Amino acid sequence: MNNNTSPIWDFMEKHPWISVIMIIAMQSIFTMDYRSLWFSDEVRYAEVYHQMKDAGHWLVMYLNGVPYPDKPPVYFWFLSIIDAVTPADGISVFFLGSAVSAGIFLLSTVALARTLGCGRKTTLATGLVLLTNIFFIGIAHYSRMDLLFASFIIWANICLFKGFHSKHAPNWIISAFVLMGIATLTKGPLGIVFPILTAVCYLIWKKKLPLFRSKAVLKGFAILAVILLAWIIGAILVDGTSFIHNIFYKQIYERAVSSFHHEEPFQYYLIAFPLAWLPWSMAIFALPLKKLFNISHWRNVTALRESSLNDGRDWAWIMFISGFVMLTCLSIKVLIYILPLFAPLAILTAKGLMGEGDNPPAINSKKLWTAVACVYLLFAVAAPFAEIFFPFDFAIKGLSLTVLILGLGGLALLATRSSGKKTGLLIMAVTMTLWIQPLALKTLPSLDPLMSPRMTGEIMKEYIDQGSYPLAHKIYSGIFSYYAGTNIHETSDFKEIERILEEQDKVILVMQRKYFDRWENCPEGVTIINEQFISDRPYVLLRK
Template sequence: MNKNSSPVWDFMEKHPWVSVLMILALQSIFTMDYRSLWFSDEVRYADVYHQMKDAGHWLVMYLNGVAYPDKPPVYFWFLSLIDTFTPANGISVFFLGAAVSAGAFLLSTVALARTLGCGRKTTLATGLVLLTNIFFLGIAHYSRMDLLFGSFIIWANICLFKAFHSEDNTKWMLSAFVLMGIATLTKGPLGIVFPILTAFCYLIWKKKLSLFRNKAVLKGVAILALILLAWIIGAILVDGTSFIHNIFYKQIYERAVSSFHHEEPFQYYLIAFPLAWLPWTMAIFALPLKKLISISHWKNVIAQRKDSANDGRDWAWIMFISGFIMLTCLSIKVLIYILPLFAPLAILTARGLLGEDDNPPVINSKKLWIGVACVYILLAVAAPFAESFFPFDFALKGISFTVLILGLGGFALLATRTSDGKTGLLIMAVTMTIWIQPLALKTLPSLDPLMSPRQTGEIMKHYVEQGSYPLAHKIYSGIFSYYAGTDIHETSDFNEIDRLLKEHDKVILVMQKKYYDHWENRPEDVTIINEQFISDRPYILLRK
């Protein structure tokens, strides 16, 4: 037996799949109904879901009573399955959906590690790296489709890798294209671009591009086309051709070439990705940088690129690098788009930390644990100061517990910094699992007045039930509809607002404060009844 092994690690290594799922369950099980839905995606997707269920919009999604071309239907079908076959109801459906999506992403990442040739040790470590990433933990507790989307992309990668490394490749190739179709109907065409780009670059690297020219690929493309055409034809029959024009031109072409939304500078991901990968970004300082920048090292890598023993490692690197470059080249840049890259990077981090087969670890675990400990302790020290500068009149709850847990985790890593990578991984897993409890149950709910439109929405609902006409000026579409319990007439035209105020005896109107302040010739019979600062701006609620 390895002198550095422990009974806990040995058990987990024998059962890596069950172990990582159990940790995720502990991180999620107490957080199914713990806070309100937040601005902006959670409340909007909740409204889309209820529009689907209540109004029967199963093919073309609707938001606030209007066709919503931004998102395809698969994620909302997935929520419906959870709603139907589990005890979850109300907002717990959305949080359970987030947890199940995180589980799917976690299992797909672990499956990718096994497919790329990792043993049980590295497979377990891969899951633990993911479960101790702060950004992943946050998304696992936020209701949106990206984790499910990423899962299908990762499974498509698994099938493509198997297709290129097995004699009977037809079933794997067809499965890959089916998964790409499902991924596309979950969020969009990046579900095709991510895996195809990885496969194409990998085959170029291996000088095996001819593997892409076979009947299995043509059959796969045909199946993919049939899946997408079935939805497109259904959407045209249900909602007409304007919806399809919106999908292909505005949502796909414009976002890729000249985004109307979330346009960021070229270097955006170079800054954002290291922050999102914390605390594992500290592994950069634990790598043998002199070796990595040496010409001889890269000559050796190129010389060994045809060696089949490196196939798994090369696929992981190419999956990460090609995806990162592709995202950087897109006009639209959103941090959540990087999630599919977490899978290969978690595998590479785990391999580097623990080694694989006869390859020794390349990450200096002592330096890494010192770096991670510094992140934990810095966050613990900064949190109380951040609270003191909090510019709102409500207190953050549970901060003292989160600070204590992070601090203890950091000092535990410092105390065991000379131990092997396994000990540090277990300490991090325990720290994050305990830390998420007060954070999710106390701190995050205390942010509801700032992050959720619930307060304003429920006031609107009360007035609508008394006969007021719901109206909104120039808001992010649909953010109040779920909690208001009704579609809201949205407009950016003050002349239209003036007309509607004259036409209706009772009106409940919401707008940003900056627009209210610049509203010329405001009617005298409108009264401010509520003001709420949501996310990063104040909203005014007015009543006639």
């Protein structure tokens, strides 16, 4: 393939928006109803959605029959639109929601690249970097709100950048704050923190901080406050002040300062981010790293920081660095929180690979394709060993085909590593699009017995339909409710369980195996009817 005259690349470069959407569609179109919903977020969010639809909880979300302060309503409204306007039904609604969210995220990132001054070549490369990132592909096939949340954050950044570099600044800035409000009602206050932090750091770097004290910014904050207060007041009217206290104290303050779960060491993202950015983290081996230790290089960067020629590059770097530092400083650390940082990093990676204007490429494509090929081949070699040492009594399906595709992709990159950047990008895009098909259609569904609570939930449903009282001890709230088809009485008190067992004629009870083994006063007549290892721990199902 001639890197300079490829008709495929030429078409894609002329139509980067259409190209990235076509690729994400090909990666997703056959995977809408291919597996069960997995522990823990998928089954809980599905139950929240059904409680919203069936019980009419449209303003305050409910899980297992009680208020669910963890998540605001926008994502679930988004799912209801998909449910209403598409043929999707059942769990396909949730997987289509993931695919559409991934498409929105891609278009948002492409729009950010164009806004920051990238040409069509770099804009297309930006989309291809995302579409060949393993973590992004995985999240595009997992049902949760983070891609939609990150998309609103990206669009807020677009509006803020335009607001600081446009004659129509007030409209752009006000639009940014509206998007921050929507982002916050999609997942939480990081929807405000990410873009505001980027804007402030950027203006400090550019010595233009007074721009942040404009009337438009004040109006924007006022509109943002109105949006959030409207929801807060509505939530208070629906569910009282305890719900709001839970949100502001437990879900926001405690998570930021002293997280009650997902607390990780300070260096967590320094280790996790390079793994999540694979295979593109291998670009570190293709960069001229000597520049990082060259004092004159940094003097030049600092001297030119007020130059308008570097505005787009500086915004992307500051968006990534400020977000990374902020996440590192939070008490709670969850890998999915890094998604908003993928947009600027994809842009910077594409700029480094393709070069922009008079700037030559900073990334040596030959070294990069060699490193990426090694990642593909390493995965291809390691996958069969994962199947051999798999400690469960069911088989992982489809690995041979996924191994073959990765292996061929790695060999193709090695064979064409001197052909240039465009050839390598196309090979990676084809490899990942082919690889996800057997992975999604065969391998992931075969993991349902390990990853989904469906088997236990459906057994519970059978007993509940026959009159058994549904009961659970100290579980991750709501994980069985969706497949059980009803709310489940959840408690951490064995005395309460013993009382219910005494009062009810028939009971179906689920708990972790370790708690059952510690249960000193287990009543007679309670027997184990099923045991399932879910995610990382065994659960036993008991009946009376």
